[in-house]
Amino acid sequence: MQVRKRWVWLPRLALSLWLGSLAILMLVPILLTVTNSLMTEREIGLNYGLLGQMVDTASGGKDAFVNLKILPDWLSLEQYRHVLVLAPKFLRMFWNSAAMVLPIIVGQVAVAALAAYAFAKLRFFGRDKLFLVYLMTMLMPFQVTLVPNYMVIDWLGLMNSEAAIILPGIFGAFGVFMLRQFMAHIPFAYTEAAKMDGAGQWTIFLRIILPLAKPGLAALVVLLFVDYWNMIEQPIIFLQEAARQPLSLYLSYIDKEARGVAFAASVLYMTPMVLLFLYAESYFVEGVQLSGIKG
Amino acid sequence: MNKGKLQLQRWMRRDTAAALLFLAPSVIGFGIFYAIPFLLGIYESFTDRTMGGAFVGLDNYKELLDSGSFRKAAGNTLLFTAVGVPLLIVTSLGLAMLLNRSLYFRNGLRTAFIIPLVVPVASIVMIWQIFFDWNGTLNAWLNALGKERVDWLQSDWSMGIIVMMYVWKNIGYNMILFLAGLQSIPKDYYETARIEGAGRLRQLFGITLVYLTPTLFFVVLISVINSFKVFRETYLLAGDYPYDRIYMLQHFMNNMFFALDIQKLTAAATLMVGCIVLLVSGMLRVERRFREDME
Numbered sequence: 001m002q003v004r005k006r007w008v009w010l011p012r013l014a015l016s017l018w019l020g021s022l023a024i025l026m027l028v029p030i031l032l033t034v035t036n037s038l039m040t041e042r043e044i045g046l047n048y049g050l051l052g053q054m055v056d057t058a059s060g061g062k063d064a065f066v067n068l069k070i071l072p073d074w075l076s077l078e079q080y081r082h083v084l085v086l087a088p089k090f091l092r093m094f095w096n097s098a099a100m101v102l103p104i105i106v107g108q109v110a111v112a113a114l115a116a117y118a119f120a121k122l123r124f125f126g127r128d129k130l131f132l133v134y135l136m137t138m139l140m141p142f143q144v145t146l147v148p149n150y151m152v153i154d155w156l157g158l159m160n161s162e163a164a165i166i167l168p169g170i171f172g173a174f175g176v177f178m179l180r181q182f183m184a185h186i187p188f189a190y191t192e193a194a195k196m197d198g199a200g201q202w203t204i205f206l207r208i209i210l211p212l213a214k215p216g217l218a219a220l221v222v223l224l225f226v227d228y229w230n231m232i233e234q235p236i237i238f239l240q241e242a243a244r245q246p247l248s249l250y251l252s253y254i255d256k257e258a259r260g261v262a263f264a265a266s267v268l269y270m271t272p273m274v275l276l277f278l279y280a281e282s283y284f285v286e287g288v289q290l291s292g293i294k295g
Numbered sequence: 296m297n298k299g300k301l302q303l304q305r306w307m308r309r310d311t312a313a314a315l316l317f318l319a320p321s322v323i324g325f326g327i328f329y330a331i332p333f334l335l336g337i338y339e340s341f342t343d344r345t346m347g348g349a350f351v352g353l354d355n356y357k358e359l360l361d362s363g364s365f366r367k368a369a370g371n372t373l374l375f376t377a378v379g380v381p382l383l384i385v386t387s388l389g390l391a392m393l394l395n396r397s398l399y400f401r402n403g404l405r406t407a408f409i410i411p412l413v414v415p416v417a418s419i420v421m422i423w424q425i426f427f428d429w430n431g432t433l434n435a436w437l438n439a440l441g442k443e444r445v446d447w448l449q450s451d452w453s454m455g456i457i458v459m460m461y462v463w464k465n466i467g468y469n470m471i472l473f474l475a476g477l478q479s480i481p482k483d484y485y486e487t488a489r490i491e492g493a494g495r496l497r498q499l500f501g502i503t504l505v506y507l508t509p510t511l512f513f514v515v516l517i518s519v520i521n522s523f524k525v526f527r528e529t530y531l532l533a534g535d536y537p538y539d540r541i542y543m544l545q546h547f548m549n550n551m552f553f554a555l556d557i558q559k560l561t562a563a564a565t566l567m568v569g570c571i572v573l574l575v576s577g578m579l580r581v582e583r584r585f586r587e588d589m590e
Contacts, residue, residue, distance in 0.1 A: 013399060015393065015396065016400060019393060019394070019404050020404065023408060026408060026463065026466075027407055027410060027411075029411075029419050029422040029423070029463075030410065030411070030414055030419065032422050033418065033419060050428075051428050051431070064430060065430050065431070065432070065434060066425055066428065066431055068432040068435075111320045111321045111324065114317045114318070114320060114321065115317060115321035118317035122310035122314040122317065123310050124310055124315075125311060127314075130322075133330070134325070135516075135575065136572055136575055137325075137333070138520065139519060139520055139575065140567075140568060141524075141526070141545055143544070143545045143564065144333075144567055145329060145564070146552055147336055147339060147552065148332030148335040148561075149332045150552075151335065152327060152331070167324070168328040168329070171321065171328050173329070174520075201310070201313040201317070222413070229415055230415045230416055230527065232417075232526070232531065233527070236530075236549070237549075237552065247417070249417075251418060252420065252531045265418075266417070266419070266421060269417065269418045270413075270418040270419075273413045274413055277409070281406060285405075288471055288472065289474070291513075292472040292475055292510055292513045293476065293479060293509070
């Protein structure tokens with residue numbers, strides 16, 4: 001028994017190292033993006049110039065490949081300077097993204113928290129059926145409501161404006177679903193006790209439920225940020241004008257036109273997302289986990 | 296009859312007034328941007344022209360089912376879901392079970408596996424291109440081994456690549472959901488099983504998987520939602536018309552939209568909604584039966 005206890009760290013270390021290498025493998029694409037962003041534009045051109053070109057294998061192109069470099073020859077901030085200082089277009093797109101994502105997050109969290117409270121803690125006629133409708137809608141891909149959505153947006157006169165993306169975003173069903181799952185875990189004892197003390201529903205919601213739902217709210221903020229910072233489906237339909245498009249679309253053009261600075265743009269684009277996640281990670285994990293366990 | 300009326304009155308008396316107020320913003324917005332468009336879409340799918348067309352019964356559906364590109368897209372989406380979702384669930388469950396043991400740097404490992412979720416698709420797409428291009432790194436490795444190159448994104452491999460990206464991105468999210476499920480299983484169940492002589496495999500099927508079933512239900516829902524989002528990866532990597540194998544229903548619907556073939560699009564959308572509704576109600580039924588069995 002003694003011997004077994006003493007050697008218990010060995011398999012543990014082996015498993016940790018194995019999982020550690022797996023984790024590093026998972027991070028490789030991200031790490032490569034970061035290291036490549038520190039190359040000069042010329043180096044990027046030399047390494048990846050062949051990308052997307054069909055080299056004729058018969059005419060001596062047999063050994064022509066891109067050259068994936070892990071570390072730059074020469075550490076340089078040239079790409080960042082180009083993106084941030086010389087090409088204000090990037091900042092403009094960055095702002096476009098932020099100006100759509102922030103209202104969506106604030107709006108959806110507020111609207112969803114109210115509705116989720118009703119679904120989780122109030123009793124009313126048809127509650128479960130209505131919730132099922134939300135659940136089903138949440139599962140539909142964007143394209144399913146494409147036409148009628150287009151008609152409604154057109155009817156409201158919002159075509160080619162940010163509101164065409166922001167408004168449907170605010171009323172998305174995912175927030176309601178996620179927060180209801182989370183709020184269902186808050187014991188009825190808390191709300192009942194407050195009711196005994198004469199608190200109204202609004203007070204209970206504001207003073208008891210919201211503070212206790214903090215991890216759920218944090219998880220929702222992160223997930224909405226991930227989803228909308230990344231959006232592709234909506235802007236390709238609703239924003240024809242190039243100057244208004246968000247960064248997610250702009251990057252797909254830059255990849256072809258100005259490959260030399262694409263890595264720096266990518267890094268700048270992912271940074272706010274990753275920082276927010278790392279900052280809120282423990283809340284995020286708790287919020288996601290509780291929303292997944294049946295309350 | 297009388298009993299039913301009484302019950303209704305009791306329901307109404309409860310929290311209905313408060314619930315209406317809490318739900319109002321969400322239900323109004325949800326109605327305008329999702330529910331009404333959605334019903335309009337179903338209606339459109341039975342008419343011959345957008346807005347005020349004549350009722351044509353199932354003609355649009357007949358035309359849709361005769362269309363080769365729809366059948367191709369539907370087949371691909373089905374294949375992707377049938378392969379991708381189970382694969383993601385099995386790998387993330389395995390990972391969660393490993394991470395649930397005592398490990399060194401467990402939190403760091405967990406973070407590393409979630410990071411891909413928060414990195415925007417558009418900022419990592421360059422690296423995928425470098426790997427899978429005709430002149431890309433993967434082919435350079437094949438060449439070094441003396442093998443012929445493969446055009447990864449222009450061959451049946453493309454589906455495998457998209458599945459891999461899907462697993463890469465979503466494994467962390469499912470893993471934390473499963474971790475919560477695993478941690479909610481009381482340790483003494485395993486203790487008892489061991490004393491009664493149950494082997495590892497028996498414990499996995501007899502305890503772990505049984506008690507994970509409610510979590511599994513949630514994980515399947517989230518995985519299906521996220522499986523529709525691989526459209527982003529395919530769109531950024533391969534554009535509007537990717538290789539046949541990865542031409543998904545979302546591409547089909549987008550292209551029908553730009554081709555102004557609204558009837559086919561709404562018919563396709565309605566069919567897709569039908570499938571999702573069937574899937575979810577089937578899952579809910581299974582879940583309810585399971586819950587009754589447990590009690």
